Each structure stands twice: as structure tokens, then as C-alpha cells.
Amino acid sequence: MTVTTEQFVNALRKGALAIISAKDELTDLDREIGDGDHGINMARGFQHVHEELASYEGTDIGEVCKAVGMTLIKTVGGASGPLVGTAFIKFASAWKEHGTLTHEQLTAGFQEACAGIAARGKSEVGQKTMLDVWVPFTEALATRQNVDETITQALQTCQALSAKKGRAAYFGDNAIGKQDPGAQSSALLLRPFAEVM
Amino acid sequence: MTVTTEQFVNALRKGALAIISAKDELTDLDREIGDGDHGINMARGFQHVHEELASYEGTDIGEVCKAVGMTLIKTVGGASGPLVGTAFIKFASAWKEHGTLTHEQLTAGFQEACAGIAARGKSEVGQKTMLDVWVPFTEALATRQNVDETITQALQTCQALSAKKGRAAYFGDNAIGKQDPGAQSSALLLRPFAEVM
Amino acid sequence: MEKLMQQAKHYVRDMVLGIVSAHPDLYETRDGLPLILRKGGAIQGKVGLVSGGGSGHEPAHAGYVGDGMLDAAVCGEVFTSPTPDLILEGIKAAHGGAGVLLIVKNYAGDVMNFEMAKELAELEGIEVETVIVNDDIALPATSERRGVAGTVLVHKIAGAAAAAGQPLQEVKRVAEKVIANTRSIGMAVAPCYMPESGKPGFDLSPHEMEIGIGIHGEKGLERKSLAPVQEITAQLLQKLRQEMQGNDVIVLVNGMGGTPLSELYITYHYVAEALQKDGVSIKRSLTGNYMTALEMHGFSITLCQVDDELITYFDAPVHTVGFR
Amino acid sequence: MEKLMQQAKHYVRDMVLGIVSAHPDLYETRDGLPLILRKGGAIQGKVGLVSGGGSGHEPAHAGYVGDGMLDAAVCGEVFTSPTPDLILEGIKAAHGGAGVLLIVKNYAGDVMNFEMAKELAELEGIEVETVIVNDDIALPATSERRGVAGTVLVHKIAGAAAAAGQPLQEVKRVAEKVIANTRSIGMAVAPCYMPESGKPGFDLSPHEMEIGIGIHGEKGLERKSLAPVQEITAQLLQKLRQEMQGNDVIVLVNGMGGTPLSELYITYHYVAEALQKDGVSIKRSLTGNYMTALEMHGFSITLCQVDDELITYFDAPVHTVGFR
Ligand SMILES: Nc1ncnc2c1ncn2[C@@H]1O[C@H](COP(=O)(O)OP(=O)(O)O)[C@@H](O)[C@H]1O
Ligand SMILES: Nc1ncnc2c1ncn2[C@@H]1O[C@H](COP(=O)(O)OP(=O)(O)O)[C@@H](O)[C@H]1O
Ligand SMILES: [Mg+2]
Ligand SMILES: [Mg+2]
Ligand SMILES: [Mg+2]
Ligand SMILES: [Mg+2]
Known part of the structure; x- marks a missing residue:
């Protein structure tokens, strides 16, 4: 399995569109255990990404990820902006000047991204954050499990967790049974990558 | 017909109680074409009057009216306070040192009161205010008509008027069909006097 | 409330x-x-x-x-x-x-x-x-x-x-x-509630506004669908300007008590823009809660036509809680 | 809203x-x-x-x-x-x-x-x-x-x-x-509404209040029936005082944006009275909208334990719109 720039950009486009369409749903999740802006933030950022994707033609995956990361950092804001932005910046350095990615390279990039989110957020898997999707996704990728099923499973696990990071942590155990908005948006973003693998 | 101090105070007590019980109803009328405080204002003032009535024992009608007038001026506030208060101050000077009132004296006192309200309010009958009850009441008294029926009739007439004075005037013709709160409270205050005549 | x-x-x-x-x-x-x-x-x-x-x-x-x-x-x-x-x-x-x-x-x-x-x-x-x-x-x-x-x-x-x-x-x-x-006019998107009765001064359906409200919970004189703030301010300014000759003014965008300050500044932005287009010179301005009606959500616009005398007095030092 | x-x-x-x-x-x-x-x-x-x-x-x-x-x-x-x-x-x-x-x-x-x-x-x-x-x-x-x-x-x-x-x-x-x-805690009787979604941060039934709300429309941590303000302030002050040793404080009664200033002063009255009973000396105080959450209706109480150094800096001249 190799992933081309075109495939990568296509998956990204699908992920961006999925987030934009889920704006209200994500915002409603954030109203429950946050401040009601996650969909607004992510849709704003991925709208920019989506509009810029066309202009990336002819560049490599590393370039694409760097541009996407900077756009996200500059336009999403909130907690999710620096986190998702950092993930793409980590992709960018892992995949610098790569026109295609092998399975190993893809996996390594996602591992860097997870580490980047964890470092930026001072957080780890199991705290009811976006990491609860990013980390299982990356593990499934590494071990060639069914990525799509893994995401579905990860969301269920995340929903049942007590919250330890971000605004949801204000609610602690009262967040049990509610979905983390960042986990939900990460699932929407990453699911299309399942198809290209 | 003569009115004794006791009869006068009894009528006043009934009037005060009627206003206190109608607090919410008067306030609701004032919400429609005013600022929603008429019942609150009048009930506050007549509560004080009611509590003080016992202490007036042994004094004459003039004294009672002076004390009531001062209490109303000091405790009602708004537009109604100075107006109803002025009416009682006018009673006080008309009935100074009177232990009983003849029909002529009663009539003359009410005529002074109406003139006092009109002067203080720079208003006249037909402008959808309390005068639309006070003036017909006084005329009925002077001409020995049925005072109770006159009040009922006066309220109907008042309700159909366009408003020219007080806050209701902000609504002009839109106040047609709505009852003036001050007319309503004046009816409650004056009706018990019908019985003593 | x-x-x-x-x-x-x-x-x-x-x-x-x-x-x-x-x-x-x-x-x-x-x-x-x-x-x-x-x-x-x-x-x-x-x-x-x-x-x-x-x-x-x-x-x-x-x-x-x-x-x-x-x-x-x-x-x-x-x-x-x-x-x-x-x-x-x-x-x-x-x-x-x-x-x-x-x-x-x-x-x-x-x-x-x-x-x-x-x-x-x-x-x-x-x-x-x-x-x-x-x-x-x-x-x-x-x-x-x-x-x-x-x-x-x-x-x-x-x-x-x-x-x-x-x-x-x-x-x-x-x-x-x-x-x-000096001339003013106000509007509201939500009424105030009297402490004693707990009742609103008027009942507004969502997406409606009252134009010409008073500051005591009195109803407005006109009820309309809520419009973007630029339209509202244009309408209010037109009414105000009909009554004024001079072009040198103090502008006061006053909050009714329950209006977020952010909305008052947004309102001020469109007021100032419209006045400038209209050739009016804003000598001084105030934006904030100055004369409220409990928690009413709305604003009023005040224009005061000024000359040197009034501006000099307006600029004189003051030491109060509500005005600076 | x-x-x-x-x-x-x-x-x-x-x-x-x-x-x-x-x-x-x-x-x-x-x-x-x-x-x-x-x-x-x-x-x-x-x-x-x-x-x-x-x-x-x-x-x-x-x-x-x-x-x-x-x-x-x-x-x-x-x-x-x-x-x-x-x-x-x-x-x-x-x-x-x-x-x-x-x-x-x-x-x-x-x-x-x-x-x-x-x-x-x-x-x-x-x-x-x-x-x-x-x-x-x-x-x-x-x-x-x-x-x-x-x-x-x-x-x-x-x-x-x-x-x-x-x-x-x-x-x-x-x-x-x-x-x-410095320690603070807040409460609300009505939420704020996000401009983009038009939705409230939380839904409160009438006669309910949220204790421990944030300033972003986050729900509180406890929902109770609304109490007279003296009870509310006593409860909040108790929580605050548990975390503080000193008895010299600056008090800030902060409005959440949609609270009438009259209610904030009423609140300040009961806060000051309770602190004085508790032997706390109020060195300075602030009452008003300082850190709001759009049109949320509620307040927070902040206590800041002070010494001469902090009071001197607090009293130093300042020239801003929001603080005087
Ligand atoms: N420290 C953290 N580590 C990882 N993810 C986090 C952290 N803090 C917040 N998040 C994620 O960010 C999401 C919230 O994003 P968003 O609502 O856009 O920002 P904000 O919380 O600033 O309003 C949460 O649902 C969670 O998934
Ligand atoms: N100029 C006036 N002359 C006579 N009566 C008046 C005048 N202005 C107001 N009123 C009476 O006062 C009533 C309103 O009283 P109230 O609600 O207590 O005072 P406010 O209008 O100040 O809130 C009106 O319904 C009207 O009957
Ligand atoms: Mg959020
Ligand atoms: Mg946020
Ligand atoms: Mg009134
Ligand atoms: Mg009034």
C-alpha cells in the first residue's frame, strides 16, 4: 500500500466536508460538556482548508500538511485549533518532500501527530479528548486492523469515559455517556483516510 | 343626610381594602397601557392608610383627610401619589374641623378634590385618567343621582376613551378599549362612599 | 426572569x-x-x-x-x-x-x-x-x-x-x-421584569423587536421583525436626523441593562458609519449602560447637537461612578 | 434571545x-x-x-x-x-x-x-x-x-x-x-446565547439557578432552586472563605452582562454585610460588569487577599474604559 498526494488530498477534502456538514451536531455536543463552539470553530477552519486545497496542486504531501496545519492554527482558535494544527505540522515534518507514503511512513507520521497533540495538550489517551480517536486510529493503522471499525469502537469507549482534560473536565463524571466533541470531529476527519489505506 | 367621622372612616377603610385586594389586577391594567406598577403603588400607600386609620380615632374628618393625604403623598409615589394625595389634602381644607358633613359640604369637598387633581395633573375629564371617575362621581353626588351606577357607567366611558394624559397617552388611540388603571382604582376607592350617602 | x-x-x-x-x-x-x-x-x-x-x-x-x-x-x-x-x-x-x-x-x-x-x-x-x-x-x-x-x-x-x-x-x-x-429613540428585543410582580413589561415573540420603547417596561410604539442592526440604526437615525439641524453632535449609544456590551459596540460601529456617511461630525461619543430599564435587552441612540460651549462643559472633569 | x-x-x-x-x-x-x-x-x-x-x-x-x-x-x-x-x-x-x-x-x-x-x-x-x-x-x-x-x-x-x-x-x-x-465563584439565573448558533449555553427552568457557572455559557456544577440573594451569597462566601486565610480583602461583585446593576448593588450589600460579620475587612471593592458572558444574568464574587503592596498598586492611577 502506498498513498499518493492526490489520494491524501482527496481524503482530506472528504474529512473537511464531513466536519463542515456536522457543524451544528458538533456544536450541540460542545454545549453539553463545553462551551458550544466546537462545530463553529472546526467548520470555520476546515472551510478555509477546503477552499485552499485546490491551490496545493503540484505540491507534495509534506507541503500540503504544513499549509493545512498553519491554516488550522490561524483560523480554528480555541483548544482544538492548536491541537489539530499541531497534528498537521507534525505530519509535515514527518512527510517532508514526500510525494507518496508507504504504510510505514504513514504510520510514523500519525504516531508523530499523536505525540504532538499529547505534548501540546499535556494529555494522554483515556482522558475523553480527541486523542481517544487519534491514538486507537493510529494503532489500528500500525497493526493493519480495520480502521473504520476501530473508530466506531473508539467513539463508544470515549463516550463512556469520565472527562479529565479540556472544558469537559469541569463536568468530570457527569460527562460520562456524553460524546466528546473533539473525538467526534476527529472521527469525521480521519474516517476517509480508512478508504485510502 | 349627614356623614359622621365614623361613617367616613369606615368607607375609607373599605376603599383601602378594595385597592389592596385589587393590587395585581390594577398592576396588570398598568402593564397594558403604562409601566405595570399602579397596583403596587396604590396598595403600598393604602396599606399605610389602612394601618393608620385606627390611630385617627377621636379626630375629625378634616384631620383624618389631612393625615391620609400626607401618607398617600409620601408613600404612593408615581403619578397617582400626588394626585390622590392632593384630593385628600383638598378634602382636609374643605372639611377642616368638621365632625360631620352635610350633603352640601360633602359635595363641596369632592368638587375641591376634583379641581385639585385637575390642577395638579394639568388634566381634565375625558382624557382617560382617574378624573373620569372622580368627576362623574362628584356630579352624581351633587345632583343626588345613583352614585354606584354612575361609577359603573363612568368606567365604561373611560375604557372607550383615547388616552391624552399620563403614560397611557403614549399609546393614544391604542389605549381605546383598555381600562385606565387610575380610573379603576378610583372606582374601588369611591364606591364605598356611595353606601354612606 | x-x-x-x-x-x-x-x-x-x-x-x-x-x-x-x-x-x-x-x-x-x-x-x-x-x-x-x-x-x-x-x-x-x-x-x-x-x-x-x-x-x-x-x-x-x-x-x-x-x-x-x-x-x-x-x-x-x-x-x-x-x-x-x-x-x-x-x-x-x-x-x-x-x-x-x-x-x-x-x-x-x-x-x-x-x-x-x-x-x-x-x-x-x-x-x-x-x-x-x-x-x-x-x-x-x-x-x-x-x-x-x-x-x-x-x-x-x-x-x-x-x-x-x-x-x-x-x-x-x-x-x-x-x-x-438632544433627541433619543430606543428599541428592545427583550423586555424587563418588575421585581414585585415578576412580570415582563411586554411580551415579545422571538424574532420580534419593539421600536420606541420607554425605560419603564412600557411597550414600544411599533412592533417589527428583528432586522440586522445596520437596518435598525438606519431607521432610528433617520427619525432622529429629521428633528435636528446641526452637524456637530455628541452620540450616546445607551444599553438598556441586559444588552451585552459587545452588541452596543457593534451598534455604535454602524451608528458612527451611518452618521459619517451623512456628513455628521461626531465630536464625542459614549457607548454603554447609562440609563437602563432593569434587564431590558435593547439600546437607544441619543444625538445632542453641540457647539463650543457645550463641548467645553462636556469635557470638563468629572468624578462619578457612572460617567467618566 | x-x-x-x-x-x-x-x-x-x-x-x-x-x-x-x-x-x-x-x-x-x-x-x-x-x-x-x-x-x-x-x-x-x-x-x-x-x-x-x-x-x-x-x-x-x-x-x-x-x-x-x-x-x-x-x-x-x-x-x-x-x-x-x-x-x-x-x-x-x-x-x-x-x-x-x-x-x-x-x-x-x-x-x-x-x-x-x-x-x-x-x-x-x-x-x-x-x-x-x-x-x-x-x-x-x-x-x-x-x-x-x-x-x-x-x-x-x-x-x-x-x-x-x-x-x-x-x-x-x-x-x-x-x-x-484571588478566588472567585459565580452563579446564574439565565444563560447566554451564542451569536452564531443562537442557542443558550444551558437550559434553566424558571425558579432555578446554576451555581459554579463559567464565563462561556458552560453549565454550572450544581443546579438549585433560586434562593433569596442573602442565602446565595452566604453559600458562595463560605466556599470562598474556606480557601482563604487573610482578613484584608478586595471584593469584586461582577455582573455577567445581563444582570441589572441594581441587583449587583443589592448583592454587594449582602456580601459586604456577611464579610463584616465574619470579621473580614473590605479594603477596596468593585461592583459592576467587569468580566461578562454576553447577556448571562448572574454574578460572581471575587475575593483577593491583600497587603500594603497590592493595595498600593491597586490604588495607582489608571485610565481605561472598563476600570476606574
Ligand atoms: N488538553 C487537551 N488535549 C487533547 N484534546 C483536548 C484538550 N483540551 C481540549 N481538547 C479537545 O478539544 C475539544 C474542544 O475544542 P473546542 O470546543 O473547539 O475548544 P474550546 O474548548 O476552547 O472551546 C474537546 O472536545 C477535546 O477533544
Ligand atoms: N395628569 C394626570 N391627571 C390625572 N390623572 C393622571 C395623570 N397622569 C396620570 N394619571 C393617573 O395615574 C394613573 C397611573 O398611576 P401610576 O401607575 O401609579 O403612576 P405612573 O404612571 O407614574 O407609573 C393613570 O392610570 C391615571 O389615572
Ligand atoms: Mg468549545
Ligand atoms: Mg471555546
Ligand atoms: Mg404606573
Ligand atoms: Mg411608575
């Missing part, structure tokens, strides 16, 4: 106690009366300025007591004119031998109660003059026009004239000049 | 334009960015103070830009942390050669975005320090505690230290001392 209070009947009492204890350096009160007096009492030889009215308009009127503005604010029950005896106490406290100017908003109740207080004060040998503020153009008949946010400009400018040592007739002339030059 | 705005997506842009045009003598902005800068730019040799966060908290943070407080306020989208590139512009504008202190409220987003901005500024050779305000005791775990109204006291006191010419490390020490000494 729930009220943060102890008991409705102590609403004004508790508020006055809070105001005085929150600003011990600025205010004093007297005998537990709902009066806010400038700390230290009347200034000998200065014309005293007294204003007030029903409570519920905070920071008006208490917030404008202080050097360069009022000497006393008389606090009636919520939306209810204070009584003559109380106003008389305010007049006495403000009188420093040079007479007292009463700044009264044009409501039947205020006009009558202040008038009775003036009569009582004159009996005690105090020279008293009155000006009646009627800046609200929502009503066509000028005799019925209400005093609203423009009153704050009268306090400020007449207050500066008094602080400058002008005699009573001159302070009155300046106040009347401001009144003649 | 209807919004007075032009378009949700221009809410912050229009607000910033309004703020700058309403106060041309105090503020400037740069390249149309949502940044409020002190007019005239950085003061050479003075430590620059930068704060900010999501918008919707007005007068915070823009209202605290001015002599004696902040040099720049960075305005994110409503309730959304600003991005690092924007914060970097604020840092550059505030830098007068003596370094910059970032006053950040403890939210994951703010902490990360300001941290990234700090890294970028350091790359450009600007010395940057950060303090994280976490005064809200609603949450037991101090690591998660939010920065709320107490932030304003940090602005004021650290601002005075910077204005006094103290070096960066000293300004930081003073800011951290204020943070260590």
Missing part, C-alpha cells in the same frame, strides 16, 4: 445600601433614606443639582452624583417617581446657598412630585428651578415626550456649568440648551 | 471596529486585526502587558487597555481562544524593549495558543513570560480551575507594577502573588 434580590419590597432599600457601602469615598446617605448624596454634602456657593426618579435605571441617577455632575439623586421605588418629602430632603442636602436646579424627566409622576417638592423647598426659603427633559422622539406630541438617556448629557453639561461656579439662572439656561438640542 | 448584530460571522470584527471608533483617544488597532492596542503603541522601557481570549466578556479585555493596565488585548471569536499569529501581533505591539507579560486565563485553548505565540515571539527575540489565572473555585482540582473575574485584578495590579517601571520578573512576581491570593 428570576430576580437576584432578598425581598421585592426591600429592593430599593438594599440597592441604596449597596451603592453607599460600595463607594464610601464618593457617597453618603441620610437617616436611612433612599437618597444618594455627594460625600461631604453641599458645596457652599455652588448651585446644587438634584435629579432622580424611579429606580431601575442604574447607574442613573445615583451613579451621576459626584464632582462635576449631581449633588443628590433621589431614588423612588422601581419605575415609580419618588415622593415630594424625599425630594425635599435631596434639595436641602444639595443646597449650598446658591439655589438648586431640579433635572426632571418628563413623566406625569416625576413632574408632579418634583413640583410639590419645589413648592415645599421654596417655603423653606430655598431658591429652586426645574428643567424638564423630554428627549424621546418616539412620541410625536412634544408635550408627552419622555425623558430618557439624553438626561445623562443634561446632568453632565449642567453639572459642569454648576461646578464652574455659574449662578442658578445660567446653569438652568445651559441645561435647557442641552434639552433643546 | 435575539442578537443585536449585523452577521454572526462579523460579530467580533464589528465589535472591534466599534470599540476603536468609540474611543479614538484611547485605542488603536492594526491592519484590521481584532487587536486593541493602547494609543501611541508600546512604551519604551516599560514591560508590556498582553491579555485576551475569546470575545463576549466585554469590557474584558479591550476595556482594560490603557495607562496603568494592559498594552494590548487580543480578541478571539466569541468564547474561542485567539490564534497564535494574532497573539504574536499583540506581543509585538506591546513590546517596548523590556519584555512582555502574558496574562492568560486557564483554559486549554488559551494556554496552548498563548504558549505557541510565546514560542513564536521568542524566536523573534522578545522576552516573554506568562502567568495563568485560575481563580474560579467551582472546580475542586486546581489544575482545571478556570480564570474568571479575578483576572481583572491581575490586570490592574500587574499593570500598576509595570507602569511603575518594574522589570519583567518583578511584574510577573506581583501578578503571581495576586493570582495566589
Whole structure:
């Protein structure tokens, strides 16, 4: 399995569109255990990404990820902006000047991204954050499990967790049974990558 | 017909109680074409009057009216306070040192009161205010008509008027069909006097 | 709408106690009366300025007591004119031998109660003059026009004239000049609720607004679908500009108490833009809660046509909680 | 709740334009960015103070830009942390050669975005320090505690230290001392509504209140029947006093944006009365809208334990729109 720039950009486009369409749903999740802006933030950022994707033609995956990361950092804001932005910046350095990615390279990039989110957020898997999707996704990728099923499973696990990071942590155990908005948006973003693998 | 101090105070007590019980109803009328405080204002003032009535024992009608007038001026506030208060101050000077009132004296006192309200309010009958009850009441008294029926009739007439004075005037013709709160409270205050005549 | 209070009947009492204890350096009160007096009492030889009215308009009127503005604010029950005896106490406290100017908003109740207080004060040998503020153009008949946010400009400018040592007739002339030059109009998207009855001044459906509301929960004169703020301000400004000649103005975008400050600044942006397009020169501006109606959500726009005299007084130093 | 705005997506842009045009003598902005800068730019040799966060908290943070407080306020989208590139512009504008202190409220987003901005500024050779305000005791775990109204006291006191010419490390020490000494807790009887979604942060039934609300429409941690304000303040003060030793305090009764000022003064009255009974000496107090959450109806109480150093800085002159 190799992933081309075109495939990568296509998956990204699908992920961006999925987030934009889920704006209200994500915002409603954030109203429950946050401040009601996650969909607004992510849709704003991925709208920019989506509009810029066309202009990336002819560049490599590393370039694409760097541009996407900077756009996200500059336009999403909130907690999710620096986190998702950092993930793409980590992709960018892992995949610098790569026109295609092998399975190993893809996996390594996602591992860097997870580490980047964890470092930026001072957080780890199991705290009811976006990491609860990013980390299982990356593990499934590494071990060639069914990525799509893994995401579905990860969301269920995340929903049942007590919250330890971000605004949801204000609610602690009262967040049990509610979905983390960042986990939900990460699932929407990453699911299309399942198809290209 | 003569009115004794006791009869006068009894009528006043009934009037005060009627206003206190109608607090919410008067306030609701004032919400429609005013600022929603008429019942609150009048009930506050007549509560004080009611509590003080016992202490007036042994004094004459003039004294009672002076004390009531001062209490109303000091405790009602708004537009109604100075107006109803002025009416009682006018009673006080008309009935100074009177232990009983003849029909002529009663009539003359009410005529002074109406003139006092009109002067203080720079208003006249037909402008959808309390005068639309006070003036017909006084005329009925002077001409020995049925005072109770006159009040009922006066309220109907008042309700159909366009408003020219007080806050209701902000609504002009839109106040047609709505009852003036001050007319309503004046009816409650004056009706018990019908019985003593 | 729930009220943060102890008991409705102590609403004004508790508020006055809070105001005085929150600003011990600025205010004093007297005998537990709902009066806010400038700390230290009347200034000998200065014309005293007294204003007030029903409570519920905070920071008006208490917030404008202080050097360069009022000497006393008389606090009636919520939306209810204070009584003559109380106003008389305010007049006495403000009188420093040079007479007292009463700044009264044009409501039947205020006009009558202040008038009775003036009569009582004159009996005690105090020279008293009155000006009646009627800046609200929502009503066509000028005799019925209400005093609203423009009153704050009268306090400020007449207050500066008094602080400058002008005699009573001159302070009155300046106040009347401001009144003649000032027009306001307001709107709301949500009503206020009376502490005692818990009821709203009017019922609005979602997506509706009232144009021409008063500051006591009185309904507006026109109900419309809510429009973007640029349309609303254009409509209100057109009404205001029809009544004014001059092109040099002070602008006041006043919040009704429950309006986020962010919305007031957004409103100010469109007001300023429209006025500039219209060739009007904004000499000074104020944006914020100056004359409120409890938690009403809305705003009013006030334009005051100014010349050098009024601007000089407007710019004079002032030390109050509500105005700076 | 209807919004007075032009378009949700221009809410912050229009607000910033309004703020700058309403106060041309105090503020400037740069390249149309949502940044409020002190007019005239950085003061050479003075430590620059930068704060900010999501918008919707007005007068915070823009209202605290001015002599004696902040040099720049960075305005994110409503309730959304600003991005690092924007914060970097604020840092550059505030830098007068003596370094910059970032006053950040403890939210994951703010902490990360300001941290990234700090890294970028350091790359450009600007010395940057950060303090994280976490005064809200609603949450037991101090690591998660939010920065709320107490932030304003940090602005004021650290601002005075910077204005006094103290070096960066000293300004930081003073800011951290204020943070260590400051605790807040809030409540609401009505939520706020997001401009974009039009939805309330939480749904409250009538006669209910939320205790421990945040300033972004976050639900509270406890829902109760509404009580008279004396009971509410007693409960909140008890929680605050459990965390504080000293008996000399600054008290801040902060309105959430939609609370009538009269209710805030009533609240202050009961707060002051209870503290005095408890032997606490109120050295200074503030009552008003200082750190709001759009039109939320509620209040927070902040206590800051003070000594002579903090009082001296607190009393130092200041010239801003939001603080006097
Ligand atoms: N420290 C953290 N580590 C990882 N993810 C986090 C952290 N803090 C917040 N998040 C993620 O960010 C999401 C919230 O994003 P968003 O609502 O856009 O920002 P904000 O919380 O600033 O309003 C949460 O649902 C969570 O998944
Ligand atoms: N100028 C006036 N002349 C006579 N009656 C008046 C006048 N102005 C107001 N009123 C009466 O006062 C009533 C309103 O009283 P109230 O609600 O207590 O005072 P406010 O209008 O100040 O809130 C009106 O319904 C009307 O009957
Ligand atoms: Mg959020
Ligand atoms: Mg009324
Ligand atoms: Mg009234
Ligand atoms: Mg947010």
C-alpha cells in the first residue's frame, strides 16, 4: 500500500466536508460538556482548508500538511485549533518532500501527530479528548486492523469515559455517556483516510 | 343626610381594602397601557392608610383627610401619589374641623378634590385618567343621582376613551378599549362612599 | 426572569445600601433614606443639582452624583417617581446657598412630585428651578415626550456649568440648551421584569423587536421583525436626523441593562458609519449602560447637537461612578 | 434571545471596529486585526502587558487597555481562544524593549495558543513570560480551575507594577502573588446565547439557578432552586472563605452582562454585610460588569487577599474604559 498526494488530498477534502456538514451536531455536543463552539470553530477552519486545497496542486504531501496545519492554527482558535494544527505540522515534518507514503511512513507520521497533540495538550489517551480517536486510529493503522471499525469502537469507549482534560473536565463524571466533541470531529476527519489505506 | 367621622372612616377603610385586594389586577391594567406598577403603588400607600386609620380615632374628618393625604403623598409615589394625595389634602381644607358633613359640604369637598387633581395633573375629564371617575362621581353626588351606577357607567366611558394624559397617552388611540388603571382604582376607592350617602 | 434580590419590597432599600457601602469615598446617605448624596454634602456657593426618579435605571441617577455632575439623586421605588418629602430632603442636602436646579424627566409622576417638592423647598426659603427633559422622539406630541438617556448629557453639561461656579439662572439656561438640542429613540428585543410582580413589561415573540420603547417596561410604539442592526440604526437615525439641524453632535449609544456590551459596540460601529456617511461630525461619543430599564435587552441612540460651549462643559472633569 | 448584530460571522470584527471608533483617544488597532492596542503603541522601557481570549466578556479585555493596565488585548471569536499569529501581533505591539507579560486565563485553548505565540515571539527575540489565572473555585482540582473575574485584578495590579517601571520578573512576581491570593465563584439565573448558533449555553427552568457557572455559557456544577440573594451569597462566601486565610480583602461583585446593576448593588450589600460579620475587612471593592458572558444574568464574587503592596498598586492611577 502506498498513498499518493492526490489520494491524501482527496481524503482530506472528504474529512473537511464531513466536519463542515456536522457543524451544528458538533456544536450541540460542545454545549453539553463545553462551551458550544466546537462545530463553529472546526467548520470555520476546515472551510478555509477546503477552499485552499485546490491551490496545493503540484505540491507534495509534506507541503500540503504544513499549509493545512498553519491554516488550522490561524483560523480554528480555541483548544482544538492548536491541537489539530499541531497534528498537521507534525505530519509535515514527518512527510517532508514526500510525494507518496508507504504504510510505514504513514504510520510514523500519525504516531508523530499523536505525540504532538499529547505534548501540546499535556494529555494522554483515556482522558475523553480527541486523542481517544487519534491514538486507537493510529494503532489500528500500525497493526493493519480495520480502521473504520476501530473508530466506531473508539467513539463508544470515549463516550463512556469520565472527562479529565479540556472544558469537559469541569463536568468530570457527569460527562460520562456524553460524546466528546473533539473525538467526534476527529472521527469525521480521519474516517476517509480508512478508504485510502 | 349627614356623614359622621365614623361613617367616613369606615368607607375609607373599605376603599383601602378594595385597592389592596385589587393590587395585581390594577398592576396588570398598568402593564397594558403604562409601566405595570399602579397596583403596587396604590396598595403600598393604602396599606399605610389602612394601618393608620385606627390611630385617627377621636379626630375629625378634616384631620383624618389631612393625615391620609400626607401618607398617600409620601408613600404612593408615581403619578397617582400626588394626585390622590392632593384630593385628600383638598378634602382636609374643605372639611377642616368638621365632625360631620352635610350633603352640601360633602359635595363641596369632592368638587375641591376634583379641581385639585385637575390642577395638579394639568388634566381634565375625558382624557382617560382617574378624573373620569372622580368627576362623574362628584356630579352624581351633587345632583343626588345613583352614585354606584354612575361609577359603573363612568368606567365604561373611560375604557372607550383615547388616552391624552399620563403614560397611557403614549399609546393614544391604542389605549381605546383598555381600562385606565387610575380610573379603576378610583372606582374601588369611591364606591364605598356611595353606601354612606 | 428570576430576580437576584432578598425581598421585592426591600429592593430599593438594599440597592441604596449597596451603592453607599460600595463607594464610601464618593457617597453618603441620610437617616436611612433612599437618597444618594455627594460625600461631604453641599458645596457652599455652588448651585446644587438634584435629579432622580424611579429606580431601575442604574447607574442613573445615583451613579451621576459626584464632582462635576449631581449633588443628590433621589431614588423612588422601581419605575415609580419618588415622593415630594424625599425630594425635599435631596434639595436641602444639595443646597449650598446658591439655589438648586431640579433635572426632571418628563413623566406625569416625576413632574408632579418634583413640583410639590419645589413648592415645599421654596417655603423653606430655598431658591429652586426645574428643567424638564423630554428627549424621546418616539412620541410625536412634544408635550408627552419622555425623558430618557439624553438626561445623562443634561446632568453632565449642567453639572459642569454648576461646578464652574455659574449662578442658578445660567446653569438652568445651559441645561435647557442641552434639552433643546438632544433627541433619543430606543428599541428592545427583550423586555424587563418588575421585581414585585415578576412580570415582563411586554411580551415579545422571538424574532420580534419593539421600536420606541420607554425605560419603564412600557411597550414600544411599533412592533417589527428583528432586522440586522445596520437596518435598525438606519431607521432610528433617520427619525432622529429629521428633528435636528446641526452637524456637530455628541452620540450616546445607551444599553438598556441586559444588552451585552459587545452588541452596543457593534451598534455604535454602524451608528458612527451611518452618521459619517451623512456628513455628521461626531465630536464625542459614549457607548454603554447609562440609563437602563432593569434587564431590558435593547439600546437607544441619543444625538445632542453641540457647539463650543457645550463641548467645553462636556469635557470638563468629572468624578462619578457612572460617567467618566 | 435575539442578537443585536449585523452577521454572526462579523460579530467580533464589528465589535472591534466599534470599540476603536468609540474611543479614538484611547485605542488603536492594526491592519484590521481584532487587536486593541493602547494609543501611541508600546512604551519604551516599560514591560508590556498582553491579555485576551475569546470575545463576549466585554469590557474584558479591550476595556482594560490603557495607562496603568494592559498594552494590548487580543480578541478571539466569541468564547474561542485567539490564534497564535494574532497573539504574536499583540506581543509585538506591546513590546517596548523590556519584555512582555502574558496574562492568560486557564483554559486549554488559551494556554496552548498563548504558549505557541510565546514560542513564536521568542524566536523573534522578545522576552516573554506568562502567568495563568485560575481563580474560579467551582472546580475542586486546581489544575482545571478556570480564570474568571479575578483576572481583572491581575490586570490592574500587574499593570500598576509595570507602569511603575518594574522589570519583567518583578511584574510577573506581583501578578503571581495576586493570582495566589484571588478566588472567585459565580452563579446564574439565565444563560447566554451564542451569536452564531443562537442557542443558550444551558437550559434553566424558571425558579432555578446554576451555581459554579463559567464565563462561556458552560453549565454550572450544581443546579438549585433560586434562593433569596442573602442565602446565595452566604453559600458562595463560605466556599470562598474556606480557601482563604487573610482578613484584608478586595471584593469584586461582577455582573455577567445581563444582570441589572441594581441587583449587583443589592448583592454587594449582602456580601459586604456577611464579610463584616465574619470579621473580614473590605479594603477596596468593585461592583459592576467587569468580566461578562454576553447577556448571562448572574454574578460572581471575587475575593483577593491583600497587603500594603497590592493595595498600593491597586490604588495607582489608571485610565481605561472598563476600570476606574
Ligand atoms: N488538553 C487537551 N488535549 C487533547 N484534546 C483536548 C484538550 N483540551 C481540549 N481538547 C479537545 O478539544 C475539544 C474542544 O475544542 P473546542 O470546543 O473547539 O475548544 P474550546 O474548548 O476552547 O472551546 C474537546 O472536545 C477535546 O477533544
Ligand atoms: N395628569 C394626570 N391627571 C390625572 N390623572 C393622571 C395623570 N397622569 C396620570 N394619571 C393617573 O395615574 C394613573 C397611573 O398611576 P401610576 O401607575 O401609579 O403612576 P405612573 O404612571 O407614574 O407609573 C393613570 O392610570 C391615571 O389615572
Ligand atoms: Mg468549545
Ligand atoms: Mg404606573
Ligand atoms: Mg411608575
Ligand atoms: Mg471555546
